[in-house]
Amino acid sequence: MRNHLAHFIFLALPVVGLAEPALDFGKDVRPLIEKHCFGCHGAEKGKGGVRLHEFTDTKSLFRDPKLWEKVIESMRDEAMPPDDKPQPPADERARVVDWIEHALDNPADDFVPKDPGRPFLHRLSKREYNNTVRDLLGVTSKPADDFPPDAGGGGGFDNNSATLFIPPVLVEKYLASATRMLAEAKPELIFTARPGDQISNGDAARKAIEEFAARAFRRPLESGEADRFVQLYTQAESRGDPWEKAVKSALRAVLVSPSFLFRMEVPHSSEAHLVSDFEMASRLSYFLWSSMPDAELLRLAAGKKLHDPAVLDAQVQRMLRDPRARDFAENFAGQWLRVHELETSAQPDAKRFPEYNDELRAAMVSEPVEFFHALLRDNGSLLHVLDSDFTYVNETLARHYGIEGVSGRDFRRVALNDRNRGGVLTMGAVLTITSYPRRTSPVLRGKWVLEEILGTPPPPPPPLIQSLPSSDRVRDGLTFRQQLEKHREDPNCSGCHQRLDPLGFGLENFDAIGRWRTTIADQPVDATGQMVSGEKFNGAAELKQLLLKRKDLYVRNVTEKMFAYALNRGLESFDMPLVKQTVKKLAENDYRVGLLVSEVVKSYPFQYRRGGTPLVSQN
Numbered sequence: 001m002r003n004h005l006a007h008f009i010f011l012a013l014p015v016v017g018l019a020e021p022a023l024d025f026g027k028d029v030r031p032l033i034e035k036h037c038f039g040c041h042g043a044e045k046g047k048g049g050v051r052l053h054e055f056t057d058t059k060s061l062f063r064d065p066k067l068w069e070k071v072i073e074s075m076r077d078e079a080m081p082p083d084d085k086p087q088p089p090a091d092e093r094a095r096v097v098d099w100i101e102h103a104l105d106n107p108a109d110d111f112v113p114k115d116p117g118r119p120f121l122h123r124l125s126k127r128e129y130n131n132t133v134r135d136l137l138g139v140t141s142k143p144a145d146d147f148p149p150d151a152g153g154g155g156g157f158d159n160n161s162a163t164l165f166i167p168p169v170l171v172e173k174y175l176a177s178a179t180r181m182l183a184e185a186k187p188e189l190i191f192t193a194r195p196g197d198q199i200s201n202g203d204a205a206r207k208a209i210e211e212f213a214a215r216a217f218r219r220p221l222e223s224g225e226a227d228r229f230v231q232l233y234t235q236a237e238s239r240g241d242p243w244e245k246a247v248k249s250a251l252r253a254v255l256v257s258p259s260f261l262f263r264m265e266v267p268h269s270s271e272a273h274l275v276s277d278f279e280m281a282s283r284l285s286y287f288l289w290s291s292m293p294d295a296e297l298l299r300l301a302a303g304k305k306l307h308d309p310a311v312l313d314a315q316v317q318r319m320l321r322d323p324r325a326r327d328f329a330e331n332f333a334g335q336w337l338r339v340h341e342l343e344t345s346a347q348p349d350a351k352r353f354p355e356y357n358d359e360l361r362a363a364m365v366s367e368p369v370e371f372f373h374a375l376l377r378d379n380g381s382l383l384h385v386l387d388s389d390f391t392y393v394n395e396t397l398a399r400h401y402g403i404e405g406v407s408g409r410d411f412r413r414v415a416l417n418d419r420n421r422g423g424v425l426t427m428g429a430v431l432t433i434t435s436y437p438r439r440t441s442p443v444l445r446g447k448w449v450l451e452e453i454l455g456t457p458p459p460p461p462p463p464l465i466q467s468l469p470s471s472d473r474v475r476d477g478l479t480f481r482q483q484l485e486k487h488r489e490d491p492n493c494s495g496c497h498q499r500l501d502p503l504g505f506g507l508e509n510f511d512a513i514g515r516w517r518t519t520i521a522d523q524p525v526d527a528t529g530q531m532v533s534g535e536k537f538n539g540a541a542e543l544k545q546l547l548l549k550r551k552d553l554y555v556r557n558v559t560e561k562m563f564a565y566a567l568n569r570g571l572e573s574f575d576m577p578l579v580k581q582t583v584k585k586l587a588e589n590d591y592r593v594g595l596l597v598s599e600v601v602k603s604y605p606f607q608y609r610r611g612g613t614p615l616v617s618q619n
Contacts, residue, residue, distance in 0.1 A: 025103070026057035058103055059111045065576040068100055073456055073553065107577055115574045116272055116605040119614040120161035122263040122568055125150050127331055128159065129261075131291035131324075133177075136216055138186035143177040155564025155571065157335050159290075162569060165617045178255035182248050190251055191244065201243055205233045209250045217259040218292055219278040220302075229253055270611040277301035283606060284315065287566045288597070289324040290331050309602055316598050320376045329373035336561050337452060339368050339429040349437040353513050355400070356432075363397040364429040364514070370411045371424070379594035382558060382586070383551060386453070387423040387544040389416050400428060400515065419541040420509065420516070425449065426540055428514030434504075435512035439472035442484060442504025449503045454550060455557025458496045473521050481505065481526055502529030506543030555591060556583050566600045578603055 034042075034053075043053045055061060061068055076097060124132060126144035133139055148167055150158040182190065193199065193207035210226045229250040236246035254260060263286065265279045275283065281293040281301040293301070297315065305311045319325060334340050342365050348356045370392035375384060390413055398406035401421065403414055416422045424430055434445040451457040472480040484501060508527045511517050518525055527539040537543050547554065559582050564571055571579070582599045589595050600606055 024058060025055070025061065030056065059108070061103060062107055062111045062573055062576075065104055065573055068104055069556075069576075070456065072097055072100055072104075104576070105580060112574050112577050114272070114604055114608075115572070116608040116610055117567060117569055117572060117575075118162075119265065119267075119609050119612070120164075120569070121614045121616050122161040123164040123166060123617070124261055124263065125159045125164060125290075127290050127327070128286060131289065131327060133181050133255075135291050135294070136189070137181050137184070138189050139181055139184045141180075141184060143173075143181060147173050152335075155561060155569070157332075157565050159286075159331070159565065159568050160570065162615075162617055174256050174261065175252075178252045181255065182251055191247065195243060201237070202234070205237075205243070205247050205250070206230050208247055209233065209254070212251055213254045213257075215292075216254050217257075217264075218282050218298075265609060265614065267609070267611050267613065272608050272610050274307060274607055275609050277304050277306045280306040280607065283566075284312075284319065284601065287601070287606075288316070288319045288328050289322070290327045291324060307607065312601055313598055316601055317594065320379075320594060320597065325376050326369070326373045329376060330369045332562070332565050333368055333372035334365070336558075336565075337368055337424055337430060338433055338448075339365050339427075341433045342429055346433045346435075347437060348432060348435070348513050352438050353511075356513050359396050360400060360428075360513075363394055363400075364427070364432060366394075366411060367392055367397060367427050368424055368429055371427075374413065375593045376597075379592050382555060382591040382593050382596065383548065385424050385558070386547050386551070386554060387419075389419070389422055390414065391416060391422065391427070397428065400513075402516065419544075420539060423544055425453070425507065425544065425547075426510065426514075431507065431510045431514035432512065438512070439480065440504075440508060440510070440512050442481075442501050442508065443497070444504070445507050446500035446503035449547070450499065453547065453557065454553045455560065456553065458499060461496070474523070479523050479526075480520065481508070498532050502531055502537075503543065505529040506537060507540055509539060551591075552583065552587075555586055556580070559583050559586070559596060562596055562600055563603070563605075567605055575605065578605070 038053060043051060050067075054063070126147050126149070129144040129147070130142040133143065148170055151163040151165065152158045152160060190212055191208055192211045193204045195201040195204040199207070206226065209229050210221060213226055213229060214221050232253050233246050233250040236249040237243070241249070258264065263282050265275060267273075268276070278293075278298070278301045281297040284306070285291055285293040285297055296318075297306070300306050300311060300315070306315075320328075342361050350356070371388075372385075374380065374392065375382070392411045392413055393401065393403060393406055394409050394411050395407045396409075398404070398414065406412065406414060420426065430448065431440075431445070434448045435441055436444075447458060474480075475483060478486065484497075506527055506529045508520070509516055509518070509525050528536065529538075529543065530536045531546065535546055537546055556579060559579050560571055563575060563579060563582075582596065582603075585599060586592070586596060
């Protein structure tokens, strides 16, 4: 429906010099939209949820800047108006794009006020909990795997603060986990002091409890804060418990304290303000490691150095080279690309694809994670996600792809001589989650590209649309592709399928588990496609080159994803100018992933928080 908006905009705007920055939306543009568009998109009808009467002046555009970005996209791609509608002259189309883009890129100060976003009390997600107890206690088990699932939310990530609820069963899980983790913990990490000739039982207990609590809370303790935990030790000792058991009674209370289970940030003002250095340390570590700060971050926080841009750059580089950055790759890239669906919902038909087993599935899930981890570690280009001449495989995945010379379970970088491979679109995980159990789906694959790569999702399909066959065999003399093309003749379907299908057709040389093929049901694979803009291509290699021509859409999308993941929230309209500024810097610096991470870390919303008490998530 947003593409229909672009159509109405085209029809509404005659040649009126729209490239002029001084043009006023309310005075010069709105009357034209009111005349031509309000019949379907005004206060009375509002088809598709688009009500143009709500846009009254230039400032109002910034209530939904992403909507207007969609307008720009449709105009540039000539996706609208439809072929059967009057087309605007090319120079008029260009002026419309220039004016909208100029308005969005140059907002007045009062159009988009600085706002770090609503503060929510952030409960540790399951991933964050597992990693935190690993680094705090030295345990290898993952107790949170037994916790209720995290809901996920804005931006598509499970670390969204607004959706990290506390169901009653989780409280019981926390109590059981604290007992179990302390039993498994490395003693030197929890008993940092012991009674002896120079120190009494009580003094040793207090010292051990205070040092453990400070590490668990990711900050120095406040005066008297440890007293209630020490009291638990005293009560246990008075019952006759051995010293270690009595201390663990106190440490168990630390592990179920809100200061451990939540990433607590204390408001220092009723106005927006810088977070403290210790809060900054936690923001950094949970962004890049999904875990607690290490000793170096805490040392820098104690010295009040974590708001120094040079120090932040150095820490980002250090943290991305650290092995713990693999957790960042797994959590960010795994959720962004949706490859974890292989472990939950995607299940190829066992009879049709007997080669697909647990070992191959695990290797498929690991490939994009290892690939993105390498980009983080080596400060690679974000464009390699679209196309690259290398990937990371182990013996199982190399055999699946037909790559020779790889043995063993470990992943290693391999060169790709076939340019049809390379980049995430042609990875087995992506190709499998965008297929049905018995066949590929050009529709699902095209939808995945639009949503996860370009950030331009299509509208949902209309109700009561006839579904396509579950297999790709020839029916009534028609190949599956011909059946799909016939389906596109339905006027209710053609608009979306013109965008979806060509992208999926370009990947048809890959079967439903990502193997290369040259035939489908004994017929040669047809991997040709034509974009709505008229550009034609044949196969994955040429498709990837066309996507690289649209790299601005992709880079904007991954930038939005990175901000959403780092800020633990979905993005708002006031975040969009920052996104666009970051995209511009990336274009000027070879799209390096390290620069994107640094820009996020040094951004206003990452370093600031709103004043007032944080909100508590409600389910």
